[in-house]
Amino acid sequence: MSERTLEFRDALREAMSQEMRANKRVFLLGEEVAEYDGAYKVSRGMLEEFGPQRIIDTPISESGFAGMAIGAAMMGLRPIVEFMSWSFSLVAADPILNNAPKMLYMSGGQFGCPIVFRGNDGAGGQLGSTHSWCVEGMYSNVPGLKMAIPAFADDAKGLLTTAIRDDDPVFFLESERLLALKGHVPEGEHLVPFGQALVRRSGDDVTIVSFGRPVHFCLEAAEALEAEGISCEVIDGRTIRPLDLDTIVRSVKKTNACVVVDQSWSFGSPGSEIAAQIHQACFDDLDNHVMRVHSADVPTPYAWNLEQEYLPNARRIAEAVRSALYVA
């Protein structure tokens, strides 16, 4: 078996290219995705292979191309819409929140919207507050959409392939900070089903649940806590909608303690939803209430050191774990 490694960004491209080779209905559009290879080089070389009919440079007009993709999807195509950053999707709120996830429902089941909206999500590294949105908190509130958020290169390919084949609108959240991360990525067809969380590290004392980039901070914290004699089980949720609660509940019933780590703001977030659901499902199993680690309730700071402290990080996660286990 091949142990080929790829960068996260190349894994994303491989998923798109393989699906585009297999299905002529799939195409990619967005700002600078063609001639410039994408602002983050995710679509490098795709224009050359697929031509300008299928790799389309758009005007700077997020609402425009998101809305247009809905029309194209209604006529049977399967658009992949790249937002240079999910932060820029805010100006496309009407098509992505008010049209795409509701079209099937509002047409009495006639028009589905098999669109993948994808792009960079979360703090990038001193991009400033307006370019650092974690949209999972806001957008996961909307029924009718699915949301995937890979943390590793193999999942980037596997989840994106699943997203492209999915018949519903999928919000696909990539972290700019992970794009250069290398990992083993299977060649050929690779599908990771939605709604299946993965135990990244087994442990007995506490369950740490996260998704996307913070999974790495959780693993870092788990490593450090091991030295203190605390055994952490780290679960990578992989998709927020649908949410695999069963895997989380199984783990919490074993460890009797839980920390949820979510890079969104805490109020009305996936983290608060997961905590609430765990409390309901595992009330008698918990030795402490579920702890949550979120970004601070302020706009993303511009200063490097403040940004690091603002985000969930290994130190803050470890503190939450100790607190959950009553370790001083």
Next chain:
Amino acid sequence: MPITTAFQTEIQRVSILDEHGQFDAELGDGLISNDDLVRLYEDMALCRKLDEVAFKLQRSGRMGTYPQNMGQEATSLGAAYVLNQDDWLVTCYRENCGLFHRGLPPEKILLHWMGDERGNHIDPELCVTPIAVPIGTQMLHATGLAWASKYRNESRIACTFFGDGATSEGDFHEAMNFAANLDIPVVFFCQNNHWAISVPGHIQCSAPTVAQRALAYGMDTIQCDGNDLFAVVHCMKTATEHARKEGRPFFIEGVTYRLGDHTTADDARRYRDQDEVDLWTERDPIVRIREHMKSLKIWDDSKEAQLAERVEEETSAIVQRAEGIEAPNDDDFFTSMYADLPADLRRQMDTRRTSSIGEDPSQIENPQTA
């Protein structure tokens, strides 16, 4: 010569049959056959009658908010008449006449406004999109539909309708910009009915015409008397030919007037003068065609009386069909949420609890694996 003219143009306005019965034979002859004219007139009569009936249904509590089409029948009708049956007709919510002409069962419109999503489950053969209420979103969908048609090497085009108010929306400008820059065959049809609820047209657009907005995008454009079915048909022929042959978008401003309230939740008397309404009542598109048909000796009072009777019967049958449909099942609101119902939503459906996953741990698969 330090200052030269970089660009100069004019906006053409088309009028063929005016409110005084003046008919421009040069442009109008042969545009609509007499048989077709009678059929189109009958479409308008049905639409007008259904408007009246729908208004009463709302007032008697049998239907939700309803936007009347009164006075604007000729625009969408002329468009639907010229378009091919497989061209996309992408409307907002005041295009009943064109939709009926296309073949949409009128009870679908009533069902929609009665609050039944099945009103928007439309036979795919009709190539009609669901009613779009958010203002302007459908222009982008139309651009996407036409783009998909081009992508698939089909000759189908899209025609989208919107009001003067929608031309202030970003979606309008983004759709226009896209269609023009990416060569997408869409006909943008603005029904300039002078009022966006209570906001007069000059608040939306301070240029003398809405049509000239298209020039900024390098798009061909024309204005017509939107209450003149002949003028609408003439412009639509120009527009569709341009879209098909050149693969380019085209803009039509149909100048018309909303004779009724914005919707049944509005009272237009509060913000516009009766004189203005009276003036436009004289320009009624239906009266104009009726008088023209009489002058052609293809219509008379007895035919009018027969039509009135037929339309009366037909509208009651439409209302009966709309009201006769069984109420949606409680489970129905889950069934069209996703292509396949996800497990968590299925649990909600089965238990009727929004947080049902946690309320009964026995529902969780393998809860005791520890």
